[in-house]
Amino acid sequence: MTTTVLLLGRTDAVVGEARQRLVTPGIEVLGGTGIDDLRSALAGSRVDHVIMGAGLDLDTRLEIIREIFQSSDTTTVHMKDDASGPEGFQPFIRAVLSGLASRQLP
Template sequence: MAIKVMLLGLKMAVVEEVRDQLALPEVELFTGSSVEDLREVLARTGLDHVVMGAGLELEQRLGIVREIFESSDRTTVHLKDWSSGPEGFLPFARAVIRGLHPA
């Protein structure tokens, strides 16, 4: 069964590039940039993990975390910090996914 992961970030171009570069066969990836995008995915399916980029504002990140915690008792949340900038999102997401579910 595929692992379901949602990638959330400020810039959809960055999030979609990360999705395309991850392309792990055992992982079903969803993308978005808002709590509304998250809600749409959660309405269709359960998520195992949400990986969030650092570009989202704090209040938006907190709202996303609240939404996840209120709607799921199995989804883990992973927050990237600012230290590596947008280019660090791919290595962060890859490390999270591979660390939790090694191939």
């Protein structure tokens, strides 16, 4: 079964670069920059994990979290710190996905 990950960031450039660098068998990577992209992704497919960059403003991040939790009881949410900057997005994504891959569910 394919795992669907939605990357959300402040700009298409940052998200696009992260998507290009994240080629992993069994993972479909979607991208977006805000609440409308999230809604579109949720309407079009099952989203297993949402990973948000820190470039999104707090109100947008909170709106995204609210939308996810109201729409799904299975989607996980992961929020990157601000201190590591845009260059920290890719390592954060890989760390989250690595942790999720090692998680054993019954």
